[in-house]
Amino acid sequence: MPSKRNHWMYGLSGALLLIEAAIFAAALFPSVTPEYRAYYLDRSTDCYPLPVSGAYRLGDRVSFGAASEGKRVDLARCGWRDPEARGSWSDGNRSMLRFAIAPPPADLVLQLSVQPYLDAETPRQRIEVTANGTPLETFELVEKSPAIHRISVPSDIVGTTGWLDITLNYPDARPLTAAGSGTRYYALFVLDVALMGAVD
Structure with missing residues (x-):
């Protein structure tokens, strides 16, 4: 039967995974203006x-x-x-x-x-x-x-x-x-x- 310590560790690991996923998503899909995205990310305009x-x-x-x-x-x-x-x-x-x-x-x-x-x-x-x-x-x-x-x-x-x-x-x-x-x-x-x- 899992101990309370194991439950705590599982919860911490899950939280860390969620934080990492959020950081990764922010890097892939940053919340920026359309002008910023076009110039710096998509490079669709100069x-x-x-x-x-x-x-x-x-x-x-x-x-x-x-x-x-x-x-x-x-x-x-x-x-x-x-x-x-x-x-x-x-x-x-x-x-x-x-x-x-x-x-x-x-x-x-x-x-x-x-x-x-x-x-x-x-x-x-x-x-x-x-x-x-x-x-x-x-x-x-x-x-x-x-x-x-x-x-x-x-x-x-x-x-x-x-x-x-x-x-x-x-x-x-x-x-x-x-x-x-x-x-x-x-x-x-x-x-x-x-x-x-x-x-x-």
């Missing part, structure tokens, strides 16, 4: 969104050039290279912007002043635009010259959160390898961005 302020005044045009780095860093969450004199290149297959705005009474317009990366192997760049996870538009650039593109943003997408997170996906991003810097993906050179009312 764009980890930074907690930027999103500080923005509706209607302002924000240059992505080096001279206005302060305003740029308020909006640029991830997927951007260091700014050059006139603007900033996208970095990877995705870029994100964040605008902190009050719930708008009417639809908005996102304005992007851009140039695509094009060469003999990349004759076009498609840009897929989403806002707060909702697909807005896919547009195509086939000319190297600067262009202004405007995208309608329905007011109900912003809702009452006060955040407008814009994602730009680049299915045609061009991988280029440079000595000492590894492989970089080029798609879009952004000169400035603006968010305005539909009648501005």
Whole structure:
């Protein structure tokens, strides 16, 4: 007949096994944000969104050039290279912007002043635009010259959160390898961005 000591040992062993199983499960299925999982665990994206302020005044045009780095860093969450004199290149297959705005009474317009990366192997760049996870538009650039593109943003997408997170996906991003810097993906050179009312 098992002694009380044996019962105690069996109980302790069972508890230890449960603790180890819980630790193992936590390692396999950690409780993390979808962004953390995609970037660090699944490696399904190279764009980890930074907690930027999103500080923005509706209607302002924000240059992505080096001279206005302060305003740029308020909006640029991830997927951007260091700014050059006139603007900033996208970095990877995705870029994100964040605008902190009050719930708008009417639809908005996102304005992007851009140039695509094009060469003999990349004759076009498609840009897929989403806002707060909702697909807005896919547009195509086939000319190297600067262009202004405007995208309608329905007011109900912003809702009452006060955040407008814009994602730009680049299915045609061009991988280029440079000595000492590894492989970089080029798609879009952004000169400035603006968010305005539909009648501005």
